[in-house]
Amino acid sequence: QPVLTQSPSASASLGASVKLTCTLSSGHSSYAIAWHQQQPEKGPRYLMKLNNDGSHIKGDGIPDRFLGSSSGAERYLTISSLQSEDEADYYCQTWGSDSMVFGGGTRLTVL
C-alpha cells in the first residue's frame, strides 16, 4: 500500500506562485493521485486527478491557475496568481486495488 508524504505547511505572497509536493513511497512511483482543496470550515473539493506522466483531469470550475505536474515519485500542484481564497489545506490522495490513502495535507498560507 502506498504512503503519501506532504510538507505540513507552505506560504507565498498574494499574486505569487507556489508549488506543493506530494511524494509517493518507494515502489509506487507509477501511481496516479488526486489533489483536493479544503478551505477553512468547508468540506474538501476535488481539484484534479494527476497521472504519472503529468496529464491531469480537472474538476468542474477549477481555474487554470491550478496546474498539476509529475516527476518520478513526485506529484506537484502549482497555484499561480495566488488569491486570498487559495488559503486552504491541500490533500493528495491515491488508491490501489483494495485501498485508498491520503497524504497528511499541506496548509497553505497566503501572505
Add this chain to the structure above:
Amino acid sequence: QVQLQESGPGLVKPSQTLSLTCTVSGGSISSGSYYWSWIRQPAGKGLEWIGRIYSSGSTNYNPSLKSRVTISVDTSKNQFSLKLSSVTAADTAVYYCARDQGLDVWGQGTAVTVSS
C-alpha cells in the same frame, strides 16, 4: 451533475453503532463503474479513508477499521450506507461520502459526536 448528501444522527452513544446514509442525486448509483467511498475527519486533523463499495457490490475497508465497518448499497433508493459498530469518542468526526477512486464528487459532510 451528480451530487452527494450525507444524512444520519449527529449524536451516538459510546458502544453503539453509527449509521449514515449517502444519497446520490443527478445520476444513478448503479450506472457506470464507480466506487463509492466514506471518509472521515476528526476536528483539526486530516482525512481518513474508511472504506468503499464498488458498483458490483464488492467492498474494501481500511484495515484499521475493518472489524467494525460495513458499507452497503441500496440501488432502489440510490443510496449507500455506512455502519460503524462499537463506537468510542475517537470516532467523533465529520463524515463524508465521495465518488470514485479520485473522489471527484464529495458530499458536504455530516458531523457525528460520540458521547453519552
